Amino acid sequence: MPMNYAKTALLLAALMAIFVVMGYAIGGQTGMLIAFFVALAMNILSFWNSDTMVLKMFRAIEVDETTAPQYYRMVRDLAARAELPMPRVYIIEQAQPNAFATGRSPERSAVASSTGLLDMLSPEELAGVIAHELAHIKNRDTLTMTVAATIGGAISMMAQWLQFSMLFGRDNRSSPFGMIGVIAAAIVAPVAAMLVQMAISRSREYQADRLGAIICGNPLWLASALDKIGRGASRIVNEDAEAVPAAAHLFIANPLTGRGFDNWFSTHPAMDNRINELEKLAREMDTIGDYQVPGGSSSRASYSDERPQRSGGPWSNVKPDKPRRGPWG
Numbered sequence: 001m002p003m004n005y006a007k008t009a010l011l012l013a014a015l016m017a018i019f020v021v022m023g024y025a026i027g028g029q030t031g032m033l034i035a036f037f038v039a040l041a042m043n044i045l046s047f048w049n050s051d052t053m054v055l056k057m058f059r060a061i062e063v064d065e066t067t068a069p070q071y072y073r074m075v076r077d078l079a080a081r082a083e084l085p086m087p088r089v090y091i092i093e094q095a096q097p098n099a100f101a102t103g104r105s106p107e108r109s110a111v112a113s114s115t116g117l118l119d120m121l122s123p124e125e126l127a128g129v130i131a132h133e134l135a136h137i138k139n140r141d142t143l144t145m146t147v148a149a150t151i152g153g154a155i156s157m158m159a160q161w162l163q164f165s166m167l168f169g170r171d172n173r174s175s176p177f178g179m180i181g182v183i184a185a186a187i188v189a190p191v192a193a194m195l196v197q198m199a200i201s202r203s204r205e206y207q208a209d210r211l212g213a214i215i216c217g218n219p220l221w222l223a224s225a226l227d228k229i230g231r232g233a234s235r236i237v238n239e240d241a242e243a244v245p246a247a248a249h250l251f252i253a254n255p256l257t258g259r260g261f262d263n264w265f266s267t268h269p270a271m272d273n274r275i276n277e278l279e280k281l282a283r284e285m286d287t288i289g290d291y292q293v294p295g296g297s298s299s300r301a302s303y304s305d306e307r308p309q310r311s312g313g314p315w316s317n318v319k320p321d322k323p324r325r326g327p328w329g
Helices: 002-057 069-081 115-120 123-138 141-167 178-186 188-199 203-216 219-235 239-243 245-250 271-288
Strands: 060-063 088-092 099-105 108-114
Touching: 002 099, 002 108, 002 141, 002 188, 002 245, 069 088, 069 123, 069 203, 088 115, 099 123, 099 141, 099 245, 108 115, 108 123, 115 123, 115 219, 123 141, 123 203, 123 219, 141 178, 141 188, 141 245, 203 219, 203 271, 219 271, 239 245
Parallel strands: 088 108
Antiparallel strands: 060 088, 099 108
16 A cells, blocks of 8 residues: 555645645745744644544544434444444534545554545445445555645634634734735645645545445445435535535545636536446446455345334434434434
């Protein structure tokens, strides 16, 4: 995995440089030095704790086999098929159907799904989505994706602070460029978000789709899920993601609804193209037979006999005549 680590280092260096330039524009050499040490500390912190920071950013709630039995067991089953350590499992209280994986390594990984996703998908479709996220973990994409989201989000927040300071008449004499420098620094946020998004290669999504389809055993499960997710994500606003557009690349589908500048640059391949690739893979698998999961099993997972009753919430043990404790039981 040296290439992934090299990409991570280059991404961190680029974001660090942006942060330092912002410090110089605000406070000259003093500001540049402060920004340098702050960025250095943030890089170290984000490497070790970026998964926790991202999960908190989206207010994810950790669940287990007691609180979300079917969802948790599905993650465990698919992780075993991919020969991965059991990741931590989270749910995000968010109506937009979406999911992401995070963590600097397979041993410190997590999978998070929104309540909208759990409510919308069938067990087979959910298996496809979870397998896609586990593929990111297996490919060690999550380190780059999570660190990028953390640092990019910090740059966005710094730019927002600058915008507020200009609104309230902050004295900008410490800036070598005066007001022009502060304005330039303030607009770095969307540019930084663009750099973060484009630094995460779109080919990683195709790779995760393919490996995820092999892990779950049926590419059409993921294709069907992507179709539903794409339509749902485009019409349901994810306020948390809109507030931190630099983290959009974490999700299986672009969580931004196109309301602002940040959405001029797509973080994901076109959904139709991804579905077409999965349909082609399904035809290959029908012709050749089951693919071998790299390092794992070749047998297909089956969830048809485990489909829960919709009236009790799709991933809970709650019966219709019992009070619900939340969307996952």
